[in-house]
Amino acid sequence: MNAARDIDRHAAELGIDHLKPDQRRAVEALLAGCDVLGVLASGFGKSVVYRVAATMLDGVTVVISPLIALQHDQVLAVADTDAVTAVAIHSGLSASRTEKAWRRVADAETGVLLYLTPEQAARPEVRERLTFLSVGAVVVDEAHCIAAWGHDFRPAYLRIAEFANAVGRPPILALTATAPPPVRDEIVARLGLTEPLLVLGDVDRPGIHLSVRHHAHADDVVSAVVHDVVDLARGAGTGLVYTATRAATTQYADLFAQHDVRALAYHGGLSARDRNEVHRRFVSGDVDVVIATSAFGMGIDNPNVRFVVHAAPPDSLERYYQEFGRAGRDGESARAILHYRAEDLGLQNFFAVRRPNQKVVRTVLRAVVAATDPLPTDAITALPSVSARSAGTALDLLERVGAVRLNRGDDGTAGWVDLDSDVRAVMSRVRAAAEAEESAATSRVEMMRHYAEAGRCRRRMLLEYFGAAPDDATDDDRCGRCDSCESGRADRTAAAAGSGSADLGLAPGDRVRHEQWGEGEVVSVEPDRVTAHFDEQGYRTLASSVARDRDLLKPA
Known part of the structure; x- marks a missing residue:
């Protein structure tokens, strides 16, 4: 009880009135010296965990975060409190400012949050500095970036386990909002987490209405996106539009402006100054819509995003969930609309495959x-x-x-x-x-295709993909907040599939073996098909009747 009150007191010093149960469990585990993997929805308050822990741990809490802009926001978020000292050290600092930052870390009389990019953490001089300081914990934000088969792979993340060992191997807190079971396993293995506490939050976002618009021609997509966004911007507030190419961001920005919608384009080709300006205006509400490639949004904390429209499908359900999850963080109703043309996934297949040199x-x-x-x-x-x-x-x-x-x-x-x-x-x-990784990347794109083309409840499909469907869920369950459920298509799809169903005696999470694809884990079981993620091949879907008649899936 005293420990709980102590945590509450430190949280209050940071201006936090109440800790959610999952936040408290993670803080308690870190204080006990345990590794933690937190898979928590966007807007859940992941940063609260390490902020509170930093005020109670002996030594520096190192937070490895992928974006300098995000680090800046996190430092500002605790600038008005004396409970913790927050410092960001990155490549944008001059030598004198870097040295001043290190002095702040060394001289701090409170808990310290030190923000580094993974590239900074790999630098020998940074590790040498930290060996002379006590490191209380290493936090890995956006931890899915370490997964080679994940959707946001970043090679510099691969050296984080080495970094943690170099600074004394303190407890590690890995945080992400987008990690289906195979990616969770890879995070644990690559970071070298020891019997980590898995804090698996509720990934469901029931306040976000899900829908997919199908199109035959590229021109139809453009017209429909403009219609949707102009309508939503006038009635709903701030929104995001994701496109597949940089050229499309400026094209849509010009089209929206013709309808008196304040729109800004954002992509990786902009200067750092221009990107920061778009980011500032978006967060402050000075713009109605930001049109972006996937370069925009990681770590963005704007609670008043009312809609996220995709002008083209992304390369995986992980990325789609992460991007549309930027809507409705205030708990109010929001919209997620995917404009889908089957041909667009060919482009995603091309970009999704990372062929090593x-x-x-x-x-x-x-x-x-x-x-x-x-x-x-x-x-x-x-x-x-x-x-x-x-x-x-x-x-x-x-x-x-x-x-x-x-x-x-x-x-x-x-x-x-x-x-x-x-x-x-x-x-x-x-x-x-490399070929196995290519197969896995292609399979993620195919899961995106399945989501867009299937007639099932879309929310149920996402929960199954992320290993978060309730144990007692049945295919008759409906969310009532997606186009499939509202139109009755989910009911018709279930009825049609049921006519050819085959009971395989399998459930999500079961380990199976396929003669050609090896071992894997069942992701979803529908009346007419079963989908599994195979360790070496990625996602595969089989007709239930064929799997039963040929005995293709055996217990592993």
Whole structure:
């Protein structure tokens, strides 16, 4: 009881009146020295967990966050309290400002939140500084970025486990809003989490109405998107429109402006100054609609977003959930509309597949094999035609196929050593691993297609995908807040599927084995089909009758 009151007191010092049960469980676990994986919906208040913990832990709480703009917002969020000192150190700071920031960390008399990008955390000088400070916890925000088969893979995240070990291996808190079971497993493995507490929040967003508009031609999509957005902007408030290309962001911004809708385009090609200005105006409500590629939105905390419209389908249900989840964070009603043309997923298939540069992988492998001592990561990124990003991707692949390993010396130095010097054999395994990753990426796109084209309750499909459907759920369940349920299509689909149903005796979460695809986990069971995620192949859907008659899915 005293511990609970102590947590409440520290939360109150941060201006937090009430902790949600899942927030409290995560804080308690961190204080007890346990690793935590939190899969919590957008707008849930994930940052509250590490803010409160930082005021109670001995030493610095390092928060690894992917975006400098997000770090800036997080620092400002606690600027008015004396309960914690928040500092962000990133590449945008001058040498003098960086040194001043480090002095603030060292001289702080309160708990410290130190925000770093994953690239900063990989820098030897940053790790050296932190070895002289006590690190109380490492927080990994947007943790799904570490999953090579996830939708937002970022190679720099792969070195976070190494970073945590270098600073004394404090407890790790991994946070994400978008992690179906296979991605959760990969986060645990890649971060080296030890028996983590899994805090799995309610991923359902019942306040967001879900719908899909089908189109035959590209021009039809443009006209329909403009119609929807103009109508919603006039009656509902601020919104987001996601497009597949940078050119489309400016095209839609011009079209909306013709209808007196205040619209701004946002994409990765804008200068940092222009991106920050769009971000500022969006958060302050000075714009009706932001039209963006997927570069916009991670960490954006604007509670008054009333609609999210996709002018093209994204490459996965994870990304779609993350993007439409930026609506309705104030708990009020919101809309999520997907404009769908089957041909658009061909483009997503192209972009979803990350083919590693075989030449770079071979160059990195040969350098490690040739080295007489463990080869530091910095030496690898200094190789001709090898960037930090491509080196990270290459080392990840080589480590996954058992060709290299990172060794750490007693003096704290680290370097890569080879475990297999047969370059030809290793490259064969690398190609096989890359093909498996390509298959998984393609399967995520196909799950997006299934969501857009199916007649089932859309909310039920999302809950099943994220492993969050109630254990007692049946295919007769309806949410009443999606176009499939409102139109009666969900009922007709269930009735038609039921005529060809085959009882496989399977349920979501069951482990199964397929002769060709290996082991996997059941994601959803419909009257006429079963979908499973296979460890090496990604998502696959089989007709229930075929799976039964040919005995294709056996218990694993």
